[in-house]
Structures are given as structure tokens and as C-alpha cells.
Amino acid sequence: MRIFNCDTCGNPVYFDSTQCVSCGSRLGFVPKDMKVHAVTEGENGLWTSPGLEGTGLRFCANAVDDVCNWMIDAGETDETFCIACRHNRIVPVTDNPVGLERFRKISQAQRHLFYSILRWNLPRQTREELPEGGLVFDFLADEVDENGKITPAMTGHEDGLISLRAAEAEDATRESIRVAMNEPYRTLLGHFRHEIGHYYWSRLVTDPATLDRARALFGDEREDYAAALKKNYEEGPPADWQNNFISTYASCHPAEDFAECWAHYFHIVDTLETARAFGLSTAPQRHADMAAEVDFNPYQSPDAKTLIEAWVPISVALNAMQRSMGQPDAYPFVLNVPVMEKLEFINDLVQGKPIAMESAVAA
Numbered sequence: 001m002r003i004f005n006c007d008t009c010g011n012p013v014y015f016d017s018t019q020c021v022s023c024g025s026r027l028g029f030v031p032k033d034m035k036v037h038a039v040t041e042g043e044n045g046l047w048t049s050p051g052l053e054g055t056g057l058r059f060c061a062n063a064v065d066d067v068c069n070w071m072i073d074a075g076e077t078d079e080t081f082c083i084a085c086r087h088n089r090i091v092p093v094t095d096n097p098v099g100l101e102r103f104r105k106i107s108q109a110q111r112h113l114f115y116s117i118l119r120w121n122l123p124r125q126t127r128e129e130l131p132e133g134g135l136v137f138d139f140l141a142d143e144v145d146e147n148g149k150i151t152p153a154m155t156g157h158e159d160g161l162i163s164l165r166a167a168e169a170e171d172a173t174r175e176s177i178r179v180a181m182n183e184p185y186r187t188l189l190g191h192f193r194h195e196i197g198h199y200y201w202s203r204l205v206t207d208p209a210t211l212d213r214a215r216a217l218f219g220d221e222r223e224d225y226a227a228a229l230k231k232n233y234e235e236g237p238p239a240d241w242q243n244n245f246i247s248t249y250a251s252c253h254p255a256e257d258f259a260e261c262w263a264h265y266f267h268i269v270d271t272l273e274t275a276r277a278f279g280l281s282t283a284p285q286r287h288a289d290m291a292a293e294v295d296f297n298p299y300q301s302p303d304a305k306t307l308i309e310a311w312v313p314i315s316v317a318l319n320a321m322q323r324s325m326g327q328p329d330a331y332p333f334v335l336n337v338p339v340m341e342k343l344e345f346i347n348d349l350v351q352g353k354p355i356a357m358e359s360a361v362a363a
Contacts, residue, residue, distance in 0.1 A: 009022050026041075028069055029111070034119065067094070068084075069111075070084060087137050089136050102166045103139070113193060116299075152165060157196075160202070205349070221254045265343055271314070272310055315331040319331060
């Protein structure tokens with residue numbers, strides 16, 4: 001994620017900012033140029049910015065109660081929601097503090113997801129544009145019966161529909177699940193990035209050559225999914241899972257392996273862009289092998305090898321800083337060679353490159 005500047009006073013502003021702390025200007029994110037702009041309200045409810053030319057802007061309908069800070073071009077007269085929120089079908093209720101706070105946190109994570117999608121210009125048709133398989137989100141409430149028994153909503157993906165349990169926007173709920181499932185990492189943004197991986201498998205892994213390479217790396221996605229999950233929950237992951245997978249969940253089925261690697265690719269690229277924006281680098285004394293500088297655009301990396309060479313030292317430093325604050329590792333994962341090859345495949349997919357049958361990482 002980049003750092004932006006207020007158009008009015010030049011003060012640094014950030015992706016989720018709604019007001020400049022220096023001059024007080026109202027801020028909005030404009031997908032057209034992927035920047036946060038200072039905006040001033042004019043006639044007919046339209047907003048303008050000294051940093052933009054055009055007919056004007058409108059805030060997303062979800063700007064109410066600070067749910068969303070994205071803007072819509074005035075020319076999109078038929079749209080009331082921004083380019084991210086228009087994919088939503090079921091959202092948390094906002095007539096109470098709990099529902100409103102859930103929606104704010106979910107929306108924040110969703111906008112971070114769409115920032116990456118837009119940076120790579122990945123396909124993202126809505127259900128109106130593509131009735132069969134268009135991208136749509138349901139943020140679901142748990143069901144509570146007359147006796148107070150809670151049936152948790154499920155997070156998952158099916159034919160372009162991504163469902164997310166809204167209760168996981170609450171730290172206590174999400175953390176209890178993470179501990180119960182013995183997961184090293186569980187976040188709303190992680191859910192979004194994982195589930196969107198399933199969606200992009202269906203959109204990008206389509207031609208025979210790409211499908212053959214994907215199956216060579218991840219396995220055959222036609223493997224019985226229910227049986228694979230049942231085996232995973234009953235027997236646990238393979239003893240040697242760390243030699244071939246990024247996580248235990250990735251080892252349960254080829255589809256989950258792809259989605260997990262897809263999510264990690266997003267994690268790595270966006271965090272490296274943040275490191276670059278802040279000018280972060282590593283150069284520990286007597287550890288030259290851990291020196292790293294993000295002197296390239298991670299969103300346009302020619303290969304995953306370039307990303308990984310910067311990411312490993314940066315993530316080690318990040319984890320060390322977390323521990324110094326008494327916090328768990330920010331990135332508690334190890335990138336083994338098979339995972340690096342999978343990330344190379346995903347980099348090629350995202351960048352629209354021809355899929356090679358051999359990995360550049362292995363070479």
C-alpha cells in the first residue's frame with residue numbers, strides 16, 4: 001500500500017483516511033487514478049479535487065457512518081455504490097453499534113482486497129454483468145434459534161459467490177476460532193484474499209496449458225473435496241506438510257493449496273509495496289544475506305523470485321519487531337521451494353504471462 005498526499009496541504013494521508021489531520025480536508029479514494037484525494041463539495045452534491053480533472057465525484061452510498069471512503073465518477077449515473085461495494089449483496093445491519101462496527105471492519109478489509117484487484121486489473125464482473133459466475137459477496141449473520149443456540153454462518157466460495165461470517169469482524173470471535181483450529185494466522189483480509197483465490201481459479205485457470213501446469217503444481221482439483229476435508233479433520237495434515245505447503249490447510253486439497261498460495265501472494269506484494277512506500281530496508285551487521293531493499297514496484301514484479309528475495313529478509317525483520325512488542329509473528333510461515341514455484345505460477349497468472357511448464361524459481 002502506498003502513502004498519499006493531501007491535495008490541499010501536501011500532508012501525508014493514508015488509504016483509509018477520511019480527513020486530513022493537518023488541514024481538515026475531506027478525503028476520498030478515487031479508483032480512476034488509485035489515489036486518495038482531498039475533495040470539496042460543490043453543486044448538485046458533486047465533489048471536486050484540485051488533484052483531478054473531470055465532471056466531479058460522488059461518495060459511495062456506504063460512506064454513510066464511515067463505512068466506505070471510496071468515490072464514484074459523476075459520469076456513472078446509474079451507480080450509487082463504489083467499484084468495490086457494488087459487489088455486495090448481503091451486508092451487516094447498521095441500525096445497531098455491533099452491526100455497524102462489523103460492516104466498517106469488513107468494508108475496510110474488502111477495500112484492501114479491491115486495491116490489489118484494481119492494481120492488477122483482474123476481471124471482476126458483477127452479477128448484473130455476468131449472471132452466472134459474477135463476483136458477489138454475502139456477509140452473513142449467525143443463526144440463533146428460539147433456545148439461543150447459535151449456528152455459525154459459513155465462510156466460503158461457490159461459483160463467484162463469496163460468503164463471509166460477519167461475526168469474524170469481532171476480534172474475540174475470530175481469535176477464539178484461530179486458537180481452536182490451531183491456526184498461526186486468521187484475519188478478515190486473509191479470508192478475503194483466500195476466497196478470492198477460488199474465484200480466480202475459475203476465471204484464470206482455464207486453457208489446457210495453464211490447467212496442466214496448475215495440476216502439476218497443486219494437484220488435481222477434481223479430487224473429492226468433501227472426502228479430502230473429512231480426512232484432514234480426522235487425521236490431520238501429512239507429517240511432511242512443511243516440505244510442500246504454505247500451511248496445514250493448504251495440504252488438505254489442491255483447491256485450498258491454490259487459494260492459500262494466492263492469498264500469500266497478495267500478502268507479500270502489498271506488504272512489500274508498503275515497505276517501499278516507507279523506504280524500509282534491511283542491512284543487519286554481519287548478516288549480508290539478510291540485506292534487502294524494495295527498489296522495484298512489487299505490483300509489476302517480473303517474477304516471484306524477485307518478490308521472495310526481498311520478502312524473506314523483510315518478513316524476518318517484521319517478525320523480530322513484533323516479538324519486541326510482545327506480539328506474535330506477523331508472518332509465521334516458511335516459503336519452501338515447492339511454495340516458491342507455486343507463487344511463480346500465480347505471478348505469471350496475475351501478470352498475464354504465458355504459463356511455462358518449468359518454474360523460474362527452480363531454475
